[in-house]
Amino acid sequence: MTDFIDIGHITDIPVQGARLVRTQRGDIAVFRTASGNFYAVDEYLEDKAGPLSNGIQHGEMVTDPMRNWVFDLATGEAQGADEGRVATYDLKIAEGRILLATAAIANQVAAE
Amino acid sequence: MTQKLIIIGAGMASGRALEQLLEADPNAYDVTLFNAEPRGNYNRIMLSPVLSGEKTYDEIVTHSAEWYEANGVTCRFGERVANVDRARKVVVAENGDELPYDKLLFGTGSNPFIIPMPGHDLEGVIAYRDLEDTELMMSMNDSNKVVVIGGGLLGLEAAAGMAARGVDVTVVHIMGHLMERQLDEAAGYLLRKALVDKGITVRCQANSKQILGENGKVRALQLDDGTELPCDLLVMAVGIRPNVKLAQDVGLAVGKGIHVDDQMLTSDADILAVGECVEHDGAIFGLVAPLYDQAKVAAQTLLNEHATFVQKEISTKLKVTGCDLFSAGDFAEGEDREDIVFRDPARGVYRRLVLKDNKIIGAVMYGDTADSNWFFGMIKDGTDIADMRETLIFGPAYQGGTPMDPLAAVAALPDDAEICGCNGISKGQIVAAINAGANTLDAVKATSKAGSSCGSCVGLVTQVLGITLGDEFKMPEKETVCKCTDQSHDDVRKLIIAKQLKSIPQIMQELDWNSPGGCHVCRPALNYYLVCAWPGEEVDDGKSRFINERVHANIQKDGTYSVVPRMLGGITTPNELRAIADAADKFNVPTVKVTGGQRIDLLGVKKEDLPAIWYDLGEAGMMSGQAYAKGLRTVKTCVGTDHCRFGTQDSTGLGIKIESEMWGAWSPHKFKLAVTGCPRNCAEATCKDLGIICVDSGYQILVGGAAGLDLLEAELLITVKTEQEAIDVSCAFYQLYREGAQYLHRPYKWIAKVGLDWVKEQVADDLENRAALAERFRYSQQFYQVDPWAERARKGVDAHEFTPLADFTKVAAE
Numbered sequence: 072m073t074d075f076i077d078i079g080h081i082t083d084i085p086v087q088g089a090r091l092v093r094t095q096r097g098d099i100a101v102f103r104t105a106s107g108n109f110y111a112v113d114e115y116l117e118d119k120a121g122p123l124s125n126g127i128q129h130g131e132m133v134t135d136p137m138r139n140w141v142f143d144l145a146t147g148e149a150q151g152a153d154e155g156r157v158a159t160y161d162l163k164i165a166e167g168r169i170l171l172a173t174a175a176i177a178n179q180v181a182a183e
Numbered sequence: 184m185t186q187k188l189i190i191i192g193a194g195m196a197s198g199r200a201l202e203q204l205l206e207a208d209p210n211a212y213d214v215t216l217f218n219a220e221p222r223g224n225y226n227r228i229m230l231s232p233v234l235s236g237e238k239t240y241d242e243i244v245t246h247s248a249e250w251y252e253a254n255g256v257t258c259r260f261g262e263r264v265a266n267v268d269r270a271r272k273v274v275v276a277e278n279g280d281e282l283p284y285d286k287l288l289f290g291t292g293s294n295p296f297i298i299p300m301p302g303h304d305l306e307g308v309i310a311y312r313d314l315e316d317t318e319l320m321m322s323m324n325d326s327n328k329v330v331v332i333g334g335g336l337l338g339l340e341a342a343a344g345m346a347a348r349g350v351d352v353t354v355v356h357i358m359g360h361l362m363e364r365q366l367d368e369a370a371g372y373l374l375r376k377a378l379v380d381k382g383i384t385v386r387c388q389a390n391s392k393q394i395l396g397e398n399g400k401v402r403a404l405q406l407d408d409g410t411e412l413p414c415d416l417l418v419m420a421v422g423i424r425p426n427v428k429l430a431q432d433v434g435l436a437v438g439k440g441i442h443v444d445d446q447m448l449t450s451d452a453d454i455l456a457v458g459e460c461v462e463h464d465g466a467i468f469g470l471v472a473p474l475y476d477q478a479k480v481a482a483q484t485l486l487n488e489h490a491t492f493v494q495k496e497i498s499t500k501l502k503v504t505g506c507d508l509f510s511a512g513d514f515a516e517g518e519d520r521e522d523i524v525f526r527d528p529a530r531g532v533y534r535r536l537v538l539k540d541n542k543i544i545g546a547v548m549y550g551d552t553a554d555s556n557w558f559f560g561m562i563k564d565g566t567d568i569a570d571m572r573e574t575l576i577f578g579p580a581y582q583g584g585t586p587m588d589p590l591a592a593v594a595a596l597p598d599d600a601e602i603c604g605c606n607g608i609s610k611g612q613i614v615a616a617i618n619a620g621a622n623t624l625d626a627v628k629a630t631s632k633a634g635s636s637c638g639s640c641v642g643l644v645t646q647v648l649g650i651t652l653g654d655e656f657k658m659p660e661k662e663t664v665c666k667c668t669d670q671s672h673d674d675v676r677k678l679i680i681a682k683q684l685k686s687i688p689q690i691m692q693e694l695d696w697n698s699p700g701g702c703h704v705c706r707p708a709l710n711y712y713l714v715c716a717w718p719g720e721e722v723d724d725g726k727s728r729f730i731n732e733r734v735h736a737n738i739q740k741d742g743t744y745s746v747v748p749r750m751l752g753g754i755t756t757p758n759e760l761r762a763i764a765d766a767a768d769k770f771n772v773p774t775v776k777v778t779g780g781q782r783i784d785l786l787g788v789k790k791e792d793l794p795a796i797w798y799d800l801g802e803a804g805m806m807s808g809q810a811y812a813k814g815l816r817t818v819k820t821c822v823g824t825d826h827c828r829f830g831t832q833d834s835t836g837l838g839i840k841i842e843s844e845m846w847g848a849w850s851p852h853k854f855k856l857a858v859t860g861c862p863r864n865c866a867e868a869t870c871k872d873l874g875i876i877c878v879d880s881g882y883q884i885l886v887g888g889a890a891g892l893d894l895l896e897a898e899l900l901i902t903v904k905t906e907q908e909a910i911d912v913s914c915a916f917y918q919l920y921r922e923g924a925q926y927l928h929r930p931y932k933w934i935a936k937v938g939l940d941w942v943k944e945q946v947a948d949d950l951e952n953r954a955a956l957a958e959r960f961r962y963s964q965q966f967y968q969v970d971p972w973a974e975r976a977r978k979g980v981d982a983h984e985f986t987p988l989a990d991f992t993k994v995a996a997e
Binding site: 078079082083084085086087088090091092093094095098101105106107115121122125126127128129130134136137139141143145146148150169171176 | 357358359360363364367368388390514518698699700701702703706707726727728729730733734738740742983987988989990991992
């Protein structure tokens with residue numbers, strides 16, 4: 072069973088915006104879309120993209136502010152001709168709180 | 184022997200179960216019905232028409248006293264159940280009566296959720312749940328103000344019902360658009376528009392802070408930005424919670440709701456539950472369709488017949504007269520999904536279908552929901568739509584027909600809508616010219632003059648030709664803003680003005696965008712066009728701006744930022760330099776660099792430190808240099824007559840005057856100026872967007888230079904005699920560029936398109952027009968000359984941009 076940790080209230084993130092969660096492994100960007108969905112993905116795809124929390128959020132995607140790569144927030148996959156995938160993390164909403172899978176902030180990536 | 188059935192709660196679900204049971208076998212059970220409300224089963228979802236006055240309470244009663252009597256149901260209304268002794272199979276009523284049962288059915292429904300904010304217990308703070316609430320709302324009239332918290336289905340029905348009675352209603356909604364669980368942003372915009380037309384005030388993204396009272400009675404709602412919304416009644420419609428208290432007390436398995444299996448049995452095999460109080464397979468229920476399915480299954484289970492409750496797709500319709508909307512299924516976007524969007528701006532119609540693997544999985548409709556059942560049926564049935572995909576969105580009547588006309592937006596313009604601003608030519612005049620025989624673009628230009636000046640309306644003129652001539656006219660290809668639209672930049676800009684469009688969702692609806700929320704290409708462009716077109720109106724949408732403009736600093740490749748304070752005309756002071764040095768020390772700035780625009784760049788500042796470093800720089804009197812903006816950057820100067828033996832005019836002073844007047848302006852792209860004191864050109868004015876060369880007889884104004892990807896020498900626009908004329912021409916030229924150029928085109932690109940001669944006509948020759956342009960620029964500036972750094976460093980604007988949501992790096996490593 073996955074454990075979750077409370078990282079804030081849903082209104083702490085503006086609609087079509089993102090906030091950072093800092094972890095010892097690196098930063099995670101948490102997005103809130105216009106349709107009310109929340110996603111957690113790595114802030115950087117090494118040498119390729121990021122900081123994604125600074126990108127323009129549209130649909131269920133984000134556009135990297137540096138190189139204009141577009142990533143699907145649900146799968147982390149780069150769209151179109153670009154190839155790459157940012158790590159995504161489990162997240163759920165309960166009682167207006169955003170709960171992030173504790174595996175996301177663990178020191179080590181859990182072996183899967 | 185007849186068995187005893189006791190039902191707790193006379194709601195719609197238990198009522199339907201009772202009907203089903205009696206219909207199948209009227210003699211199977213001896214039924215006793217408890218209800219906390221002092222009445223029987225009525226159609227709760229029809230309370231909204233009662234509130235609006237379209238129906239009376241009597242019309243929405245499902246089961247009358249006569250019905251209960253005729254069916255032999257013992258009614259104990261206005262009585263609560265105090266306890267259930269499951270071991271003895273006895274229900275204990277409030278008055279102590281003990282009633283044995285063979286089977287027990289829970290239909291305890293749900294409780295409205297009341298936000299526990301300060302003041303929630305004041306008199307006049309209610310939910311919208313039962314007839315009492317409805318009657319309180321019906322007592323409001325046109326001298327009352329009411330605030331409704333919650334822009335969901337129930338909140339909006341309450342708001343519309345009271346507005347129909349003349350009440351001044353404000354809806355406060357925490358999310359970005361109304362009914363966000365059922366609608367996407369575009370449909371939310373249309374709904375909002377319809378409600379505003381009904382006189383309802385709608386405030387989205389509004390956080391309630393507390394309810395203010397007077398003598399124990401509600402007086403106003405205060406939002407977290409300090410706004411107070413006065414009200415005589417405050418309705419909270421923010422959701423429901425299954426009412427599980429009794430079930431929990433008597434030891435039934437309970438999660439979010441009372442746990443039931445597929446037969447509607449609880450953890451006790453003699454106790455069933457239906458309705459809003461249950462949790463089935465992790466889901467709870469608020470809409471009526473699945474509740475009726477549950478009721479049917481419960482009745483069969485009570486009769487020892489095997490039946491199974493299956494969760495199905497559900498759909499939503501809003502019961503507000505004049506707002507036709509429908510939503511069903513799943514309409515979030517995703518990689519494996521495709522959208523088909525249809526908009527008919529003239530009729531206010533929006534339809535969106537979400538497809539996955541050639542099946543419809545979600546639908547949102549606004550304005551015309553006549554075909555909703557057809558689409559809903561295909562969602563439920565998982566119909567393969569591959570064969571009808573082309574015409575699917577038009578509904579069942581169009582299967583096999585032809586697609587709609589993409590020219591609808593222009594066709595809908597009235598005849599007196601101005602198409603060509605340069606020559607003041609309306610759509611009607613163009614149509615007249617075409618009808619008189621001008622059947623090509625060139626002919627229209629020659630006979631009506633439309634499109635013959637700056638040329639930016641050519642796209643629209645072409646569309647008018649297409650509409651008027653039909654098949655006789657072949658539309659030329661045009662460059663569109665992005666893949667979300669068939670419109671060009673020029674057309675969008677003109678239609679924003681012609682149709683008075685003032686928000687991005689509104690543009691997307693009225694101009695027939697084919698994606699639901701735009702993309703990173705069109706959104707920043709539309710945002711700029713709105714900012715330029717409607718100064719003084721709150722049209723700026725931060726989330727549609729690129730990161731540099733959103734956080735007012737330039738992002739660097741390592742994710743740090745650069746900070747460039749403004750130095751008017753490149754002049755600084757020892758005090759400013761000391762403050763810059765102190766800030767560089769305090770915030771460990773790794774690189775301090777003098778820029779090409781005659782100012783100082785602090786590179787490598789951490790995002791979290793930006794407000795603090797701005798605060799320190801602000802203390803020394805400095806403001807943002809907007810070195811990150813698609814807007815006015817710098818005015819570079821030489822020292823002119825102050826110090827230089829060659830200087831002919833006070834070039835530094837003129838540069839400072841121009842920068843003082845122009846800072847803060849947004850434009851299609853960055854805009855750089857220079858004022859140089861003599862033709863030796865130390866300030867390099869000949870490669871700027873606008874350069875001024877001072878000469879003995881006055882000021883030469885050059886435009887359209889470039890020294891970036893392209894290298895171009897600026898060309899002479901005009902020579903003027905006085906400093907004031909130089910400033911006016913500069914403002915007028917900037918405004919002409921701001922109003923006309925396509926987003927991300929520097930002036931030289933725009934001039935290449937419209938022609939320098941045309942620019943000269945507008946700014947140099949036509950003095951009246953020059954004055955009008957400068958006046959429009961100055962009007963706009965009163966709203967945009969606000970230092971964004973001070974707002975963020977001192978007033979906490981956009982604080983969320985600069986602080987992480989959570990920080991787990993400091994958690995002790997274990």
